[in-house]
Amino acid sequence: MRANVPQLKLKWLFLGYLITNTGSSFIWPLTTIYMHEYLHESLTVAGIVLLFNSLFMVAGSIIGGRLFDTWREDVTILTGIVLVTVSTGLLIVFHGWPAYPLLLIVSGFGNGMTVTAINGFATRVTSKRASFIFNVMYFIQNLGLVFGTLAVGFILPMGITYIFAIAFIMYVLFLGIAWFEYRGKNRPNKARASKQKTKLHLERPVLAVLLTLVLVWVFYEQWQSNISAYMLAQGLTVRDYSFLWTVNAVLIVVFQPVLTFLDDWLTKHLHGRLYFGFVLLAVSFIMLIGAKQYFLFVASMSVLTLGEIIALPAVATFVDQFASQDQKGRYQGFVQSCASLGRAIGPLIGALLIEATSYRLLFIAATVIIILSTGLFGLSNLPSRVREK
The missing domain is CATH 1.20.1250.20 (MFS general substrate transporter like domains)
Structure with missing residues (x-):
């Protein structure tokens, strides 16, 4: 069956993962500082917002994994990227209270779907061992974190709007890559039909x-x-x-x-x-x-x-x-x-x-x-x- 599965090239897998992690690193480290210093909310409120952001990311990961296996793999990742892109784009204009935390939560949900789908595509690559791919992806994840947090230090003094605008541009770029490179990389219909008969059992x-x-x-x-x-x-x-x-x-x-x-x-x-x-x-x-x-x-x-x-x-x-x-x-x-x-x-x-x-x-x-x-x-x-x- 594996031989019939369309292969995603590693360069697009790794580039997508780099963009996702760099884009998210533009936004989440700012949450506590932005809410406390700019929106004048308490640290407790900022902590609660981060908690809900993470919980919705958990939900996005679980739902994204389920959809990846039982629906269409390419549509799953495109849905996640669209959610992140739209919510980040809206943050350029609407970053007051309560729009900021609500859009942050939507972004977290979409990000959970996207990252899970990327990992799902990674398990399909047969040109390299799975352990090699996950090692490289972990390196890329941290590289994106370094790029994002370093860039924020230089861009934030110019205004919070520029942070969201650059992150939005990055997600639009990934959406274009996913549309041309991830789309169509699904398992055959026969495989997708049969998988609904398999019961999930975690050993x-x-x-x-x-x-x-x-x-x-x-x-x-x-x-x-x-x-x-x-x-x-x-x-x-x-x-x-x-x-x-x-x-x-x-x-x-x-x-x-x-x-x-x-x-x-x-x-x-x-x-x-x-x-x-x-x-x-x-x-x-x-x-x-x-x-x-x-x-x-x-x-x-x-x-x-x-x-x-x-x-x-x-x-x-x-x-x-x-x-x-x-x-x-x-x-x-x-x-x-x-x-x-x-x-x-x-x-x-x-x-x-x-x-x-x-x-x-x-x-x-x-x-x-x-x-x-x-x-x-x-x-x-x-x-x-x-x-x-």
Whole structure:
């Protein structure tokens, strides 16, 4: 059946993913600053808006995955891109209250559909191993984040309208690429008709790795929310905190191609790669317990980043091994929605835990919970056998 599936060229897959991640990086990092400083809303309100944005992204991922498998793959991604493009275009004119949060939520839903569909198309490419493709896509995702956040720093002083206008132009460009290159890249009608007979059944290893992914993102999000306040309380500066993300970006840009080069070896040791990466993520929080000197924060961020690039791209590869040909979109939708769910609830969970106890207990909880969930994932793998393709 695979031989009859029209192939999407890798360059269009990667370019679409770069545009999507760069465009979204123009918008979401501004939410808290824009709502608090320009719309004069409280930080709590900004947090609630971000929560709903992430939740609608989860919904978009799940629905997009379902539509990708049971409807038309090209129409699914075009629908997602249109939603993001239209909502971003409207933000150029309507970026007051309550239009801004409402359009942001629509954009999140469309973005969830789009990213899931791109991942679905990635599983169809047969010219390269799936693990290689997901490694490159993870690199591109972070490259888009670097491009977007750096550009915002230069463009925002010119006015918020320019931010939305540039993001809108980028999405229009992707819509054109999708219309000419993604359209028609569907499975044969016979395959689409038969897939509705297949019941969705997530095996224990898949459930375990998805649970671990949610928990990892819950605690990873502390770096983007609560740890900044912790660093300031230790006498460090905002510039010190910002530099940590430069370290994060540099390590990803340097080491992700190395992992891609070692793809064959890493694929043979996929389970070990996941275990090692998750453990590194847990260890990064051990290093924060009692941290006061800046070098400890740099070291922790370095270990966190290495764990991130080792484990997180491998989750999509691992889950794909369990997906039948007619369920690949839904499986990738689960990966995207679990990551979005962790990002959505992470800042709130961290804030509640800190207020009830302390930062120290937050770091201990992060270490213990990630280790325990990794152990659960390991136990679930013992009796498993990956389905033959």
